Amino acid sequence: MFTKILIANRGEIACRVAATARRMGIRTVAVYSEADAGAKHVAVCDEAVLIGPAPAKESYLRGDKIIEVALATGAQAIHPGYGFLSENAEFAEACEKAGLVFIGPPGSSMRAMGSKSAAKQLMEAARVPLVPGYHGENQDPEFLRDQADRIGYPVLLKASAGGGGKGMRVVERSEDFVAALASCKREAISSFGDDKVLVEKYLIRPRHIEIQVFADKLGNCVYLHERDCSVQRRHQKVLEEAPAPGMTQHRRADMGEAAVAAARAVGYVGAGTVEFIANQDGSFYFMEMNTRLQVEHPVTEMITGTDLVEWQLRVAAGQPLPKKQHELAIHGHAIEARIYAENPEKGFLPSIGTLRHMDTPTAVSFELGGTGGVEPAAVRIDSGVREGDAISPFYDPMIAKLIVWGADRTQALARLSQALSEFQIVGLATNIAFLKRLVEGEAFATADLDTGLIERHHASLFPASKAAPAGALALAAVALIEAEKQQSSGASRAAADPWGQAQGWRLNGDYRRLLSFSDEHAAGLEGGAYKVGVTYHPQGWELDIEGGKQPLTLLARAGAAYSIRLGEQSMHGNVRRDGELFHVFTNGEHHTLSYNDPMAHAGETEAAGGRLTAPMPGKVVAVMVEAGQEVKKGTPLVIMEAMKMEHTIAAPGDGLVEEVLYAVGDQVADGAPLLAFKAAA
Ligand code: ADP
Ligand code: ADP
Ligand code: MG
Numbered sequence: 001m002f003t004k005i006l007i008a009n010r011g012e013i014a015c016r017v018a019a020t021a022r023r024m025g026i027r028t029v030a031v032y033s034e035a036d037a038g039a040k041h042v043a044v045c046d047e048a049v050l051i052g053p054a055p056a057k058e059s060y061l062r063g064d065k066i067i068e069v070a071l072a073t074g075a076q077a078i079h080p081g082y083g084f085l086s087e088n089a090e091f092a093e094a095c096e097k098a099g100l101v102f103i104g105p106p107g108s109s110m111r112a113m114g115s116k117s118a119a120k121q122l123m124e125a126a127r128v129p130l131v132p133g134y135h136g137e138n139q140d141p142e143f144l145r146d147q148a149d150r151i152g153y154p155v156l157l158k159a160s161a162g163g164g165g166k167g168m169r170v171v172e173r174s175e176d177f178v179a180a181l182a183s184c185k186r187e188a189i190s191s192f193g194d195d196k197v198l199v200e201k202y203l204i205r206p207r208h209i210e211i212q213v214f215a216d217k218l219g220n221c222v223y224l225h226e227r228d229c230s231v232q233r234r235h236q237k238v239l240e241e242a243p244a245p246g247m248t249q250h251r252r253a254d255m256g257e258a259a260v261a262a263a264r265a266v267g268y269v270g271a272g273t274v275e276f277i278a279n280q281d282g283s284f285y286f287m288e289m290n291t292r293l294q295v296e297h298p299v300t301e302m303i304t305g306t307d308l309v310e311w312q313l314r315v316a317a318g319q320p321l322p323k324k325q326h327e328l329a330i331h332g333h334a335i336e337a338r339i340y341a342e343n344p345e346k347g348f349l350p351s352i353g354t355l356r357h358m359d360t361p362t363a364v365s366f367e368l369g370g371t372g373g374v375e376p377a378a379v380r381i382d383s384g385v386r387e388g389d390a391i392s393p394f395y396d397p398m399i400a401k402l403i404v405w406g407a408d409r410t411q412a413l414a415r416l417s418q419a420l421s422e423f424q425i426v427g428l429a430t431n432i433a434f435l436k437r438l439v440e441g442e443a444f445a446t447a448d449l450d451t452g453l454i455e456r457h458h459a460s461l462f463p464a465s466k467a468a469p470a471g472a473l474a475l476a477a478v479a480l481i482e483a484e485k486q487q488s489s490g491a492s493r494a495a496a497d498p499w500g501q502a503q504g505w506r507l508n509g510d511y512r513r514l515l516s517f518s519d520e521h522a523a524g525l526e527g528g529a530y531k532v533g534v535t536y537h538p539q540g541w542e543l544d545i546e547g548g549k550q551p552l553t554l555l556a557r558a559g560a561a562y563s564i565r566l567g568e569q570s571m572h573g574n575v576r577r578d579g580e581l582f583h584v585f586t587n588g589e590h591h592t593l594s595y596n597d598p599m600a601h602a603g604e605t606e607a608a609g610g611r612l613t614a615p616m617p618g619k620v621v622a623v624m625v626e627a628g629q630e631v632k633k634g635t636p637l638v639i640m641e642a643m644k645m646e647h648t649i650a651a652p653g654d655g656l657v658e659e660v661l662y663a664v665g666d667q668v669a670d671g672a673p674l675l676a677f678k679a680a681a
Contacts, residue, residue, distance in 0.1 A: 001314075004046075005021060006066065009083070010033075010039060010384065011395065012382050014041035015382070018045050020310050024310060029045060030045035031066055033056075033058075034050065034053050034059075035392055035394055035395075052065065067098050067100065071100070076101060077100060077101035078103060092105070105268050109269070113266055113288070113290075117160040123286045133200035144181060144199055157197050166187060166645075167184060167187045190641060205279075206277045207280070207451065208228070208229045209255065210226065210229060210274060211224075211274045214271055215272075217269055217318055222325045223328075226256075227242045237338065240335070254284075255276060258286070274286065274289050295338070298382060302376040303332055303376075304331070333405070333406050334412060337439070339400045339425075352617065355387055356427030357583075358387045360423060362379070378405055409447070416439050417436060421588030426583045432590070471566060473532050474564055475573045475584045510538075512535040515532040516529040562574070574586070614649075621664060625675075652679070659675060
């Protein structure tokens with residue numbers, strides 16, 4: 001076995017690999033970019049070496065530098081994690097050439113599966129079922145459209161070199177084909193440096209079911225059963241679970257054997273995933289093979305009692321697979337939720353910023369079953385960030401993976417919902433509330449799964465904003481007054497301190513303050529805010545919200561945790577303040593209330609109108625208009641790319657483009673004006 005490995009990755013997966021290495025007594029070397037000097041993965045590894053500036057191209061994708069570091073530090077092997085260099089055949093081969101073990105399949109397997117088109121040709125030969133489509137060399141638009149016409153609409157265009165849900169376009173009609181092809185090719189060339197596409201029949205209500213395979217260097221290959229990853233947004237996984245609901249033993253064996261055949265067809269070694277797209281009737285087709293460890297591997301670890309990173313290390317060191325096919329039973333049910341810094345309400349746009357505060361659910365410690373088959377943890381959290389860390393535009397906006405295990409799906413679901421309500425994150429938008437609605441919604445709870453689940457249940461997953469409950473407003477008010485009390489000193493302290501010396505602090509009767517908080521819902525209220533009246537009586541406090549008056553008492557406080565009594569009701573909550581924002585976590589909900597400080601905004605005016613700004617930091621990939629051009633409302637003006645997604649900036653109304661401020665290829669800062677736009681009168 002190795003005594004030292006280098007981890008050529010960052011974030012969650014680097015930390016996860018380091019945990020297993022540590023358990024196995026293997027030393028670890030981290031590499032990091034300038035943006036990651038204080039990152040968690042640097043802290044958890046035994047050594048760490050700076051390899052370059054923040055952009056991945058200049059750091060985590062610098063295979064040459066990474067190999068140099070491995071040699072200089074005496075590492076014997078390199079674990080690539082996922083993303084970055086993990087599916088790069090040249091890198092795998094360069095490692096071997098330098099005398100280092102690449103922890104993954106040989107370059108030849110990656111090459112065979114790296115192109116979705118070539119992989120489909122191979123699978124065809126291995127008699128693995130394929131989605132009807134065209135995956136040949138001819139890239140002529142007219143020819144491809146004829147193919148699409150023949151296959152029948154809707155069709156799906158896919159970048160052959162694609163990944164991460166990128167470079168895909170659904171085309172509904174022949175008329176739209178050529179434009180969609182151009183857009184798909186543009187994304188393919190900018191993301192993957194290769195604009196080759198394939199055309200597939202777009203299946204209706206399919207499920208994404210994938211098989212974890214593992215092969216050693218001695219010719220053994222097994223499958224560790226399936227994962228259902230149907231719940232997706234923009235073709236990217238949101239929830240993953242194992243086993244797949246409704247899977248029969250018979251179908252599992254069929255899919256497992258097809259996956260093993262696929263792996264054998266390319267001389268596979270190590271951990272890999274064969275992704276299938278399945279119809280509701282259970283029929284399934286090969287989609288692609290991911291020649292690496294998958295983000296969602298923990299659900300498989302939980303139900304099989306294995307540590308897949310340990311398996312990777314053993315296989316890379318030349319040992320046989322720790323288990324044979326018949327020893328791989330399924331025990332219980334596991335679900336993973338990907339916690340992202342993103343804004344589901346705004347089309348899942350990534351949210352950049354600092355994790356000012358992060359409380360995670362009480363994780364039952366990261367103790368894997370290993371090969372011993374111990375009962376898995378009920379709640380596992382794999383995270384690559386800590387409080388105070390930034391989610392930057394340079395890398396994936398994942399904050400953590402939350403993985404739960406239960407004896408059955410019902411128990412796993414209950415644990416997931418409970419754990420989600422224990423997450424408390426302040427500083428950036430997250431998908432936690434959305435995930436909670438998703439896992440508690442009927443479709444997921446009853447396992448009515450397909451890749452369109454989120455879109456189909458849009459109305460219930462994105463409910464209109466609700467009024468903040470009185471309890472949340474009361475908690476915010478209490479936290480505000482407490483904070484003022486701490487800030488004030490001397491004489492003014494007494495005036496602001498209604499808790500301690502409520503009796504007699506003001507001789508001549510009552511004193512009332514009117515606090516104003518707002519959120520999305522409040523925007524629709526009279527005055528655009530919640531008016532929260534707080535009256536200090538000699539005998540105690542009173543809170544009035546919309547005319548209803550109730551006595552209010554602070555029962556206890558410990559840091560950000562408050563217990564109050566409002567009327568007859570006792571309630572608890574955490575209140576975290578981030579500037580003017582009061583984040584109230586109570587009753588499993590997160591309310592963000594903005595305090596309208598009467599002193600704060602005197603003299604400010606609205607931001608300059610007429611400029612369309614970048615929704616996030618990113619690169620301009622297309623400019624669709626010129627200065628002087630008249631446009632209609634909704635006309636695409638500029639297309640930006642950031643964090644694996646394209647964003648179209650469209651005209652907010654009819655009007656005139658006065659000036660275009662950036663060109664294709666330019667890097668743009670968050671909030672930067674992109675063009676000057678004059679709305680038609
Ligand atoms: P999975 O392992 O579930 O199939 P994805 O396909 O979403 O996950 O990709 C796994 C990880 O690899 C992502 O979190 C991302 O960091 C990285 N990745 C995948 N494709 C790309 C891409 N085209 N560009 C950048 N990063 C990618
Ligand atoms: P990536 O490399 O980006 O992971 P995949 O080929 O694995 O690309 O497809 C990603 C997702 O797109 C699938 O999980 C599925 O939701 C959807 N998808 C892919 N092919 C089809 C298809 N033929 N019909 C319907 N949906 C599809
Ligand atoms: Mg895929």
